[in-house]
Amino acid sequence: MNTILRLTGREYYALAFLKYAKFSGRSTRSEYWYFVLFSLLPLFAINFLTFFAEYLEESAPQNSHAEIVFLVTSLILFFVSTIVNIGTFITLTALVSRRLHDVGYSGWWQIIPNMLVILAEISCYLLYSSLKHGSPSFSLSFVLLLFTAIPFLVSFVWILVLLCTASDLETNRFGEVPSMIAVFENENFQSASFQRQAKNSFDLTSDNLELIVQLSELRDKGILTEAEFQQKKSELL
Numbered sequence: 001m002n003t004i005l006r007l008t009g010r011e012y013y014a015l016a017f018l019k020y021a022k023f024s025g026r027s028t029r030s031e032y033w034y035f036v037l038f039s040l041l042p043l044f045a046i047n048f049l050t051f052f053a054e055y056l057e058e059s060a061p062q063n064s065h066a067e068i069v070f071l072v073t074s075l076i077l078f079f080v081s082t083i084v085n086i087g088t089f090i091t092l093t094a095l096v097s098r099r100l101h102d103v104g105y106s107g108w109w110q111i112i113p114n115m116l117v118i119l120a121e122i123s124c125y126l127l128y129s130s131l132k133h134g135s136p137s138f139s140l141s142f143v144l145l146l147f148t149a150i151p152f153l154v155s156f157v158w159i160l161v162l163l164c165t166a167s168d169l170e171t172n173r174f175g176e177v178p179s180m181i182a183v184f185e186n187e188n189f190q191s192a193s194f195q196r197q198a199k200n201s202f203d204l205t206s207d208n209l210e211l212i213v214q215l216s217e218l219r220d221k222g223i224l225t226e227a228e229f230q231q232k233k234s235e236l237l
Helices: 002-018 029-059 065-102 107-133 138-163 180-184 192-199 208-220 226-236
Strands: none
Touching: 002 029, 002 065, 002 208, 029 065, 029 138, 065 107, 065 138, 107 138, 208 226
16 A cells, blocks of 8 residues: 555656646646655755765865865765756746646745745844844844744745645636546545546546546545556556
8 A cells, every 4th residue: 555655656746847847737736745745855865965065075184085075076966956956946836836726826926935035034144244243223124024024924824725725626717627636525526426437537638647647546535446547557558
C-alpha cells in the first residue's frame, strides 16, 4: 500500500514539472500539495550542501589545495542550487496560479503576499540598521514593519486557505474540472451508478500520465480495484 501511495506522489510531482510554465488551466489540491511535499527535500538538501561547502571553503587554510577543492565544489553546488531554485520557483508559481484558478480566483492574487514579504524584509533591514547605529528613525521603521508584516500574514493565511479549498465542481472561467477526483470528493456524487459510469468516462485524448494519475486517485478512493487500475495503466504505457 505504501508503494502505491509513493507512486501516486511521484506522478503528481512529474505532472507539475510537465506543466512547469503553464499558468492557465486548473490544478487540484493533490497536485499542489504532492509537489510541495516532494520539493522540500531536494531543495533543502541542495541548499544545505551549498552552504556547507561554502563554510568548508572559508574554514580551509588560504591558498591550500583543500581551499581550491572546496571553492570549486561550492561554485558547482551554487550553480546547481540556483537552477533548482529557479525551476522550482517557476513551477510552483504556475502551480499556485492553476490552484487558485481551480477555486475561482485569479492567479495574480499570489503577488500580494510576495510583494508584502519583500517590503517586510526591507522594513526589518531598516529596523536593524536603526538599532545598530542608534538612528532616530527606529519608530518609523517599526511602524513600517507592522504595516507590512500584518497584511502579509493575513494575505498569506488567505492564500493558504484557498490552496486547501476543494475544487469547484463545475467549469469556471479558467477551464473545466482538472480531474475526475474533484467530482468524487463531493458527497453528492458518491452513488454506485455514477461511479460505474465514471469508470469509462475518461477523456482518452488527455496526456497518458495525467490519465494514470486520475486512475490512481480512483483506485485510492475505492472506485477502481487494484486489478482494474493495473490493467488500465498497462494499456496506457
